[in-house]
Amino acid sequence: MGTMTKVILSLSGVRKSYITAEGPVEILKGADLNVSAGETVALTGESGSGKSTLLHLAGGLDRVDAGSVIMDGQDIGAFRDVQRANYRRTKVGLVFQQFNLIPSLSVAANISFHAKLADRYDPQWEKHLIAQLGLQDYIARYPEQLSGGQQQRVAIGRTLAARPLLILADEPTGNLDEATGDSVLDLMLTLAKTAGSALLFVTHSSKLANRLDRKVMLRGGRIAE
Numbered sequence: 001m002g003t004m005t006k007v008i009l010s011l012s013g014v015r016k017s018y019i020t021a022e023g024p025v026e027i028l029k030g031a032d033l034n035v036s037a038g039e040t041v042a043l044t045g046e047s048g049s050g051k052s053t054l055l056h057l058a059g060g061l062d063r064v065d066a067g068s069v070i071m072d073g074q075d076i077g078a079f080r081d082v083q084r085a086n087y088r089r090t091k092v093g094l095v096f097q098q099f100n101l102i103p104s105l106s107v108a109a110n111i112s113f114h115a116k117l118a119d120r121y122d123p124q125w126e127k128h129l130i131a132q133l134g135l136q137d138y139i140a141r142y143p144e145q146l147s148g149g150q151q152q153r154v155a156i157g158r159t160l161a162a163r164p165l166l167i168l169a170d171e172p173t174g175n176l177d178e179a180t181g182d183s184v185l186d187l188m189l190t191l192a193k194t195a196g197s198a199l200l201f202v203t204h205s206s207k208l209a210n211r212l213d214r215k216v217m218l219r220g221g222r223i224a225e
Helices: 051-058 081-090 107-117 123-132 148-161 178-195
Strands: 007-020 023-036 040-044 066-071 092-096 166-170 198-202 214-219 222-224
Touching: 007 051, 007 198, 023 051, 023 198, 023 222, 040 051, 051 066, 051 166, 051 198, 081 092, 092 148, 107 123, 107 148, 123 148, 123 178, 148 178, 166 178, 178 198
Parallel strands: 040 198, 040 214, 092 166, 166 198
Antiparallel strands: 007 023, 007 066, 214 222
């Protein structure tokens, strides 16, 4: 990335522990990570290394024990609940292995859901997304009428419809076969670029990780480039 590119996400000295039956377990032990506007970053590491924890902290779903998470110049650790909800609506998009689609809404309604909440609904952009995602023939269907790969595409469309500054993707291809996973990543990279969104993408696959701008690894509770 160029030196002039704005850093939109900055994690500094982030620590996070969880209480277990055996006592507190520290997952993140001073993690530092910067993501620039429009950059795509692969986050790798062993199971249990804290990748999902880091994404939840960046997404405002959880709070740090120490350190800071600065997003677009704001310290999200200082946010009250209402501010955090607004942040998740307007600044970040989350894509998980579990698609979290709304069963009672059609494909089209699922895709427009977050954009309308964020007051960013753009019918032309949504039409473009649906075409790029290959969902034109499915817009009137409901999630239960779709394959896993199709549901994941709907979840990606829903996230991108609001053009978030940052997409946080937690192994979104983990439940898909390799060919479908490849095509889903293709779409995410293309559409994120079109939307101007940065992408922080958690994956176990070095093949997928190699296709992003940069790879970082979580090891021992810290980030290694």
